[in-house]
Amino acid sequence: MQVGYKLATEAFSPTEIVEQTVAAEEAGFDFVELSDHYHPWLEEQGHSGFTWSMLGSMAAKTERIGLATGVTCPMIRYHPAIIAQAAATVQLLSGNRFTLGIGSGERLNEHVVGGGWPAVRIRHHMLREALEIINLLWQGGYQSYEGKYLTLEDARVFDLPDQLPVIAVASGGPGASKLAAQYGSGLFATEPKAELVEAYAEHGGSGPKYAEVPMAWAPDEDAAAQEALKTSRWALSGWKVMSELPNPVNFDAASSTVTAEDVKGQFSCGPDLDRHVQQAQPYVDAGFDHLVFQNAGPDPDGFLEVCKSELIERVRSLTPSS
Numbered sequence: 567m568q569v570g571y572k573l574a575t576e577a578f579s580p581t582e583i584v585e586q587t588v589a590a591e592e593a594g595f596d597f598v599e600l601s602d603h604y605h606p607w608l609e610e611q612g613h614s615g616f617t618w619s620m621l622g623s624m625a626a627k628t629e630r631i632g633l634a635t636g637v638t639c640p641m642i643r644y645h646p647a648i649i650a651q652a653a654a655t656v657q658l659l660s661g662n663r664f665t666l667g668i669g670s671g672e673r674l675n676e677h678v679v680g681g682g683w684p685a686v687r688i689r690h691h692m693l694r695e696a697l698e699i700i701n702l703l704w705q706g707g708y709q710s711y712e713g714k715y716l717t718l719e720d721a722r723v724f725d726l727p728d729q730l731p732v733i734a735v736a737s738g739g740p741g742a743s744k745l746a747a748q749y750g751s752g753l754f755a756t757e758p759k760a761e762l763v764e765a766y767a768e769h770g771g772s773g774p775k776y777a778e779v780p781m782a783w784a785p786d787e788d789a790a791a792q793e794a795l796k797t798s799r800w801a802l803s804g805w806k807v808m809s810e811l812p813n814p815v816n817f818d819a820a821s822s823t824v825t826a827e828d829v830k831g832q833f834s835c836g837p838d839l840d841r842h843v844q845q846a847q848p849y850v851d852a853g854f855d856h857l858v859f860q861n862a863g864p865d866p867d868g869f870l871e872v873c874k875s876e877l878i879e880r881v882r883s884l885t886p887s888s
Contacts (some may be wrong), residue, residue, distance in 0.1 A: 782829070
């Protein structure tokens with residue numbers, strides 16, 4: 567079992583994100599994960615730096631901790647050739663510590679380049695083509711590709727690492743888990759659903775299985791819930807909503823009726839470490855082996871301190887329930 571820390575790039579400046587990465591390494595986390603957004607979910611969050619710039623600085627200022635995107639959409643705002651080059655470079659700069667989390671994206675970030683927002687069925691086809699292009703470029707040499715939605719013309723990634731990054735493909739259903747097994751080398755999810763892991767294994771997937779565990783730490787339960795309500799209420803809208811809304815103002819409207827009690831139903835809130843450990847158990851039971859603490863509380867430094875002293879080791883030692 568490996569334990570990671572989710573860096574809230576939408577809630578902290580790029581400088582703070584790099585500083586938190588260093589602190590997470592010192593606290594004993596195995597890896598950190600950061601999203602790849604153009605916009606924050608809510609105006610209250612107030613940030614959204616360029617993930618690939620931060621990754622370069624994070625690699626330079628740490629020695630041991632793994633780095634992962636959670637997740638990058640490689641086919642609208644970016645072209646997969648750019649992501650293939652970027653991920654290979656981060657792998658080299660970090661000394662083989664990088665995992666490329668890949669997903670089909672959200673309108674929130676992808677519409678900004680004016681290319682529209684395709685239907686979910688088309689996005690899944692585009693994701694498969696993007697994965698094929700990345701894998702093709704990572705074979706080395708000049709490559710071309712002619713897909714239905716994406717093309718590649720006589721391109722080569724010159725700086726390739728000897729050890730390629732893991733590609734962890736985001737899954738919300740069996741079809742995406744199959745895609746992860748066939749075109750990726752890992753699985754990424756946000757819900758403790760055993761069927762996602764089972765479908766991944768059924769189609770030959772044997773790589774690391776990442777999952778985000780929602781937490782909100784604070785010395786007081788209500789303070790933790792109120793902070794999560796302020797900055798993370800968007801998370802209760804569900805992926806069918808989260809993938810479709812274009813701007814923070816829309817997420818503000820969509821989450822306007824969420825209450826602190828609603829937040830407590832999804833996040834483990836407060837200082838009770840037993841509750842946070844219990845929050846992680848269903849993900850272990852579902853078969854995930856790389857758990858990411860997604861802390862929405864008001865004090866990241868305090869949370870990192872309790873992680874260092876106890877919480878990381880308690881979660882790392884979890885085993886599936888009988």
